[in-house]
Amino acid sequence: CTLTQMSPAVVVAMVVQEGKDTDGYHESIATISTGDAYIFQNGSVIKGSWSKSSKAEQIKFFDESGKEVALAPGQTFITAVPAYGSVEY
Numbered sequence: 001c002t003l004t005q006m007s008p009a010v011v012v013a014m015v016v017q018e019g020k021d022t023d024g025y026h027e028s029i030a031t032i033s034t035g036d037a038y039i040f041q042n043g044s045v046i047k048g049s050w051s052k053s054s055k056a057e058q059i060k061f062f063d064e065s066g067k068e069v070a071l072a073p074g075q076t077f078i079t080a081v082p083a084y085g086s087v088e089y
Helices: none
Strands: 010-016 018-020 027-029 034-041 044-051 060-063 076-082
Touching: 034 060
Parallel strands: 010 076
Antiparallel strands: 010 034, 018 027, 034 044, 044 060
């Protein structure tokens, strides 16, 4: 097995609400919602927000002024950060 380091062009940290699933064991993450986002691309970070209004919709990312952020071409890595957590960089 050869390990290959990931090198995504974009890394997005979505701040999400989470809780226990109905089975009381698994984690449930709310992604049909809105929240804060940190978008790392082109050597900088854009603080903003994310929004997804329905299961069929794509997640959209916005800067602090509400303008939709175009993600840089290439691999994108998205992670969910619980609202009680933090994003440090």
